[in-house]
Amino acid sequence: MANLLGGKGAGLAEMTRMELPVPPGFTITTEACRAYLEHGREPDRLADEITREWDRFETEVHKRFGADRPLLVAVRSGAEISMPGMMDTVLNVGLGDEAVLRLAEWSGDERFAWDAYSRFVRSFGETVLRLPEQLFQEAETRVCDAFGAGRKNVLDAAQLKVLTSAYQEVVNAETGEGIPGDPRRQLDLAVRAVFDSWNGERARAYRRREDISEDLGTAVNVCLMVFGNLGPDSGTGVAFTRDPATGAPGAYGDYLQRAVGEDIVAGIRNTVPLAELERLDPASYARLRANLRALEAHYRDMCDIEFTVERGTLWMLQTRIGERGAEATFRIASDLVDEGVITPDEALGRGTGERLARLLFPRFAESGTDRPAARGVAASPGAAVGQIVFDSRKAVERREDGRHVVLVRPQTRPEDLPGMLASVGLLTTSGGKTSHAAVVARGLGIPCVCGADQLDLDVEGGVLTLPDGTRLRDGDFVSLDGSTGDVYAGRIPLVPSPVARDFVAPAPESGQSPAQQDAETVHDEAVRDEAVVRAVRRALDWADGHRRLRVRANADTPDEAVQARRLGAEGIGLCRTEHMFLGDRQPIVERLILAETPAERGTALAELLTVQREDFRGILRAMDGLPVVVRLLDPPLHEFLPDLTELSVRHATGDYRGEDRHHLQRVLDAVRRTHEQNPMLGLRGVRLGLTVPGLYANQVRALAEAAAGLKAEGLDPRPEIMVPLVGDVSELRLVKQEAEQVLAEVRLATGTAVDCPVGTMIELPRAALTAGDLAAEAAFFSFGTNDLTQTTWGFSRDDVEGSFFPAYLEHKIFAVSPFQTIDPAVGSLITTALAGGRAARPGLETGVCGEHGGDPESIRFFDRARLDYVSCSPFRVPVARLEAGRAVVEGAVVEGA
Known part of the structure; x- marks a missing residue:
């Protein structure tokens, strides 16, 4: 209740x-x-x-x-x-x-x-x-x-x-x-x-x-009121039935003799480990341990308990399902399954995608790390590197300036919350694992070291003095390890977490740990890493066994494709070809835009064909046997040209920078020609393919030739072509006809037939409302939820999120940004499009390639809507896998209820 x-x-x-x-x-x-x-x-x-x-x-x-x-x-x-x-x-x-x-x-x-x-x-x-x-x-x-x-x-x-x-x-x-x-x-x-x-x-x-x-x-x-400050046989404490940071079994917590509860929570006095109570008051400790066992068995989960001993009498003041770090979340759930306390489905319900994402964050490199300058209580796991700030207000200001900051305080208070939210890590010189700083940090998922009383902190003077006499001031860098309690002056290199590393290679053995650590510490860390990696693997296996949604990745390069596959991606749901036009390829695109004759345009397209074909070969090779959805060029052409204002100034001042004056004039004319007041709704997507001769055909040819070459090697490339920003079936039909003609030409030239279905993105309300017509031509739908949200709300994402969105959230116009979680109206457009598309083409494959594909709440919606797959950034793939499985389990629970 x-x-x-x-x-x-x-x-x-x-x-x-x-x-x-x-x-x-x-x-x-x-x-x-x-x-x-x-x-x-x-x-x-x-x-x-x-x-x-x-x-x-x-x-x-x-x-x-x-x-x-x-x-x-x-x-x-x-x-x-x-x-x-x-x-x-x-x-x-x-x-x-x-x-x-x-x-x-x-x-x-x-x-x-x-x-x-x-x-x-x-x-x-x-x-x-x-x-x-x-x-x-x-x-x-x-x-x-x-x-x-x-x-x-x-x-x-x-x-x-x-x-x-x-x-x-x-x-x-x-x-x-x-x-x-x-x-x-x-x-x-x-x-x-x-x-x-x-x-x-x-x-x-x-x-x-x-x-x-x-x-x-x-x-x-x-x-x-019961009093823990009545003498040596009195005290107060906080206990967990398992370690809330790592999930290791055994009672953990803090105890203070002659103290009241606010003393331990405020962190104004350093605590002793809970086990010390056994020496101070064996009878109370035995009763407490019995109560802890009873509560964990009753709640079937790790519990958090506040207690007071008043003159030898134990009083239980609070119990709840304990807050825990991300590492502990998965390990505890896995261990409880092994102990027969909960089922795998129940365990799956406890480890959220958000917490899994935290385990993919980096931590300090294990080699070359100096001895810590100080050591405190390991209060919230993870590594943090940032500039020191001594008050909450400055933390907020520095974060707004784009800096990473570590908030350093004697102890935190609730008033410090804005600064804590703005920080990448927290460091306090007093308090323990259950102090305000520790509890809030674990909830926020940021590293925290508490009780570092070896440090001399002068908040007013803005100085943090290390035990060796080194003084760190506002703006100096400090590095924290919330998993060990270590504090370092300066910046320490970061490395992937053991969970992230496990997707790439087997977890490291203890022999790979730093030489300066003693053997016991090395062993403990290896055991801990192995436990959390095993727990995450099991959770993903359980999720994969339930989920209906397939999970693909948004990947634009061969390296990203390799990484995505290691993280469990079942193909690529969005390969953005515009990323292939940047860097050293941009001059080629510039020549294409500036072309004044068919010959000049053909030369530029031939150069692009060569480089894109190699890009596609690498991506298709990495995803051999899995689908790769390639989106034809989407953004406006002016994005590949210099800035209009900068060029105009250079032209007016004669700043040619070694370029030919005539060339600069041609570039300026092209930039003016392609400049748009509202490019998001201008010449982009399918409109480019229909107005720039040969552009889309060239991309299709590069993809088809890459696939044909790999098939000749005995591989199984599975390319798919996606046409962006379609609003009318006529647009799609014209591009599809051109693509099929190119595919036929490649088949004749290479002797290899490439099966390459052509589909479309649904990212305009008109497309969603005419989905039945589009399905007559499209082999698949992929919902571009970023643009669909923009065009439904009339928002320009680049402009609104940092301007009036905070006010909209404050006024409860929406509870969460519609670019983070699918908006109900956008969801209605998706379900409308699905109904129309499936009615016209039974078996139509459907997916999502917007950023919502990695959002847990949105994934639940996509599962209920019976989409076939979601696609997200590579490092969100494990999160999406987990949440897709959780969506099925939670749906079954709701249906059963």
Whole structure:
């Protein structure tokens, strides 16, 4: 019931049902939050229901603990989908001038009581009353200075009492009244603050980044406070039933003695490994391990647990399916299949294409790497290299300038989220695997090293001092390894990940690891690499066993074709021939455009024929036995000529740069002749083939001769010709007739028949609406979803994504860019075209060659629409394979439901 109780509330309810030790409390549902957000006030019946639950709660606490225990509660947010640190929490609700004395008496620790009260006053002031943090910090500094204390942690009970009074004075001065003394009134205000935090800036930014609906709302969990700072037999921790970074089996996590939960999450103190609890408190550790095993067995997945030990008594404060890195996602799913806990289909549902894509990212080269300058906690795997920035704002500014940055902080806070989103890596000098920086980094899929306390960080001065005395300043480069915790000064070369490397060659053996690493580390890394590679292979095998969609690649060169095939591509769905016209071939195209006689045009075409034939030979050879769809020239001719403005200036100033003046004039005339105000809708695609004599015929000849030559070698080339930007069947018919004539000529010249079907791209709304007519001539359809989206919306992609798209997303005109995920209207055009095309030509082959072919959500649509294949960039091929399999499994689950 996470949609009603929120993830945290559902976990607490489930642990209660399992009879695990959970503090008494109750949950206010997401339904109440949604009503509050819609109407601007709490539902009428909410106050009565809270009062009824509060009375029950008070009775239960007195029954279980005795009437002398103060009724202090934690008021925590808890959305259906985890949003770590993005919403507000208020602790110690119920404290007041009298309650603090009862807390001191019950605990037998006056300093503890006043520490809790000071934390409460400040938290309530900042979170509930929305007072500036700076006012409380200034008050704290004054008190610490007065007592000669460097920080709040060293103040004694009497001094903490003074600090509490100073905080109260801030509240009184800013509000004209103090914090309410009535616990029930405090609770009402705290609940409202948590509701309001759903629409806080950091929460909204996180939801946009993670594509979480704005309409879900948050639940509010009210639980009895249990204290981990009551002495050496108390503490707090976060535990995972498996390593959330690598997926390795065994309990992992952090523990802090004499601490409360906010200490460990904030990362203000360095933690000890969870295993240290076994030495400190064997009984609590044994109970915790038993609970971890029970929860993983119950949820059939890795779990994330927050717990507190209060004077030797273990309390379970939260459980959920744990956030994990991409590597851990696949390894855990694979291991759970081996353990008989889940089925392969269930495992397939857990490893998303997005996470697989992260495993294809590079990491540091293993050879030649210097000893790290420092080492911290390996909090989120992967390698990152970037320029140091010390605050979130600068990170955003530098990213907008196109730079790669690493955000360096003592510890991150939710307010740092924009800078974290803008960074390629995170480095903090305190905190552990469960600190804010670590949790958010894993969710964002960026490398993170936490707790690097060997580093001396001066944020105000903008200096990061390494243990050897080297000073790194703003803009200097730093390299992080979030898989090992290593920090390096400068830039370290990157290499493909073991998963990416596995598609090219077998995974490296341990003997290939760097000599400077000890044998145990080498062995551990080799085992870890082997485990994740095996898990990914299995996931792709399971996906391949289910998927209906074939997966091809968009590849324009022989090298790309080789790479695509290694990554599992089942052919090429889009070979863009315009890429063959660039570089040292561009002068040939220029001569073609400038040609004034048939002879000049013929000479240029002959040169292009030679080079294109060799390109096609390499691509067809790499894809031997698999289809290769070759798109005839698509972009406007002016893209192969110099810029009009630059040429005009050169002509006007006599800047011929060694060229003949007459030639420069001819080029300028050609550029003016081909210049268009809106080239996207101008002379391009099939229009070029019909207006530039011999252009398309020359390309078809090059392809056919390449295929004929390979067939003579005993190979099995399977070329297909695709005509772009067709809007009317007459256009397609004319090009097809010319292509068939050329194919016949090549057959006569070589004695080899080349089977080369001719199809078309559907990238204009008119083409989609007249698909039945087109299918009479087309052997296949390939949907060019980039242009189809542009022409449906009337957007110029190059112009709009960086201009008004952020505003459109903010105003919810669309939830995601239509160039990222298929827009519903574009989807309707696709289904219309499919129906018309299949009615006219049963068995018509259909595919997608736009960038949507690698988008997971779009792939689900294409599967439902029963297309035959998707085509995407080579490195997206494994992602598309995985998502195509997941689409079938998820569809079967929906149909079964």
